[in-house]
Amino acid sequence: MGVNQTREAIAEVFEEVADALETGSFGKKIRVGLTILGSEHGPKELVEGAELAQRQNPDIEVVVIGGGAENQLEIVEAGDEKEAHAKMDEMLLKGTLDSAVTMHYNFPIGVSTVGRVVTPAKGREMFLATTTGTSATERVPAMMRNTIYGIAVAKACGKSCPTVGILNIDGARQAERALKKLQEGGYPLHLAESARADGGVVMRGNDLLMGVPDIMVHDSLTGNVLMKVFSAYTSGGSYESAGYGYGPGVSEDYDRIICIISRASGAPVIAGAIRFAADCARGKLPEKVKAEFALARKAGWDPIIKSLRSSAVPKKEEAEREAVAPPKKPVADAIPGVEVMQLEDAVSVLWRANIYAESGMGCTGPIVMVAPEDKEKALEILKQKEYL
Template sequence: MIMGQKRAVKQIIGKTFIEIADAIKSGEFGEKIRIGLTILGSEHGTENLVKGAEIAAKKGENFDIVLIGPKVDTYLEIVEVESEKDMHKKMEELLDSGYIKACVTMHYSFPVGVSTVGRVITPGYGKEMFIGTTTGTSSVNRTEAMVKNALYGIITAKAMGIENPTVGILNVDGARQVERALKELRDNGYNINFAESMRSDGGAIMRGNDLLAGTADVMVIDTLTGNIMMKVFSSFTTGGSYEGLGYGYGPGVGEDYDKIILILSRASGIPVVSNALSYAAKVTKGKILEIAKEEFEKAKKAKLDEILKHLRKDYKKETESEEGVVAPSKEVVTGSISGIDIMDLEAAVKVLWKTGIYAESGMGCTGPIVLVNEERIDIATEVLAKAGFIEKERDIC
């Protein structure tokens, strides 16, 4: 009896040491990191976001949560601001200073070249799957964007601890071109582990069945379709008004992008808010920014730039009159003009440059946007309307 008890104690001690070693290796053991959450803008109210944050804080996942927004009744730390505009400005300040390592937010405009990798739970087998991508835009060229989306998905999956994620390409317009480009990248030395469709004919091109079953770890898709899929996966049990499943729209990924900002929908409910904060902590501890740098270096050695250039060869986003147009002096661009077709986005920016208005392209709440200084919105709108890029009455996000 005594020998049996000693053996049991030794097993418990051994298991404890293994768990401690695993925790140290994974980064779960040691100094806590801070993850931010902006708390204005939800269709379900501020309380919805705060409740999700409090649930995440109680999970014991070794990270602290910093709320950014108006004063509310909570035990969590709050950095007080009163408006959405000030909220995002404060969020960026906290990220730049390193006080928070990542932030979860809504209604945030990424620059073109950055898009988010969502994380869902498939209804078929309850499998987690990454959707690359779900908000923002990786490129104004659809096919090029999807190739980049594959890289973004791989980067995120690796940050989440999947060493060799399987990659599938959803059967949408351009899927075959994307497949050829990715296989060329693989043949040039960049490792891509292609998934096989569950359908009898197999292959890396995924059907709707594969989307539901979670056949691939990373499902490559154009961003607008990916955004729709996120909404379907997260709210198919609620009728659409409340997103109750999954982990949100994920971190913005892009070459040389140096912030960890994850996106929620205004319709995201308490469970998704909680999960998104955990997602943010895990990709941060998984060193997503370092992995992104490493993966882009590997991909470029495998001639990524040449492959993307070839994809663009028939895509003319600049006319002869746009050649040589130089951007005016850079200004703070917090005003946005939407209603512009993504295929015209870069041309619209250059039209403004020609008139001396500094502008940048981006992706906003309703799609592509042109960003200009707040004081120049009216004149910029007139210029774009006259040039035929938008209707005369500006579409405001």
């Protein structure tokens, strides 16, 4: 290390010490990026949330990505949402951000978000697993994955033994039986008891309002509605004023921490989402996810999931599933309209036509993601094969 580098390092240490003495927060700050373009309330509202988070949390350093609102925070200029997402992804990849908060972001199939709300009856925090995205293309296996995702997020946020409840929706009883098999196999699962007189792990509306379990398990579409209600029930719906947002995208192989807010999220939710993103980063969420899946697999995860899957698809589709992917390329354009149960088949059809594609989940439903130069041909093929 040269003389100048040594001086810079010493100066940085003294600056950190001085900052810690002033704020009472010691240790490295968590850098959280926030894209501010695309909100129904304008960039100014998001900046207000960022500044609120910065004031409330001296251990966080917020980096604003976008433009159109004056602020005293670090800012990375971006002209539109697409550029903002690209810069956010690049900074996460390089490690100059520890986590990020954004909206209208497409996750691949297998990744879904775990929300965090404050329940109205007793003010208890509760994690909603999950709120956007698709963990799996079949309902009960998806709910099983949602359970593991929720546990990992709760543990990253400091809950060492989170309790799990299953919302009383289609598939709840199947999920309950499967989770109990996993528990019998040795997975350390802590099931909550409903506050209703008949008890049980299947939760009712009262349990939602009271925040009985630490983690409420359901499908993503239900979770999305619940997030809207919990976030905006005091404001009439157009302004989300409570909670922590839709949460981080989670999957066994997903190594980034990207938390989702909606276009209706107001400054209080923005501040909460930034805190949530920082908690996930400090709690090493990706490592927590891998650790939970390792425990689940030791307890018999794979055969349990296999037993839940629907009957095999036709041989023609099986052949298409075995298609080899063409060379990977950036996929910036989305094709909506494919049924979620046919999504992977549609991708395979494009692969067989030498078009690189990926499956994903947009804000309005399943999407096939392709490169801009391939979109026209991909649309033609998918229509011809009756996927659209």
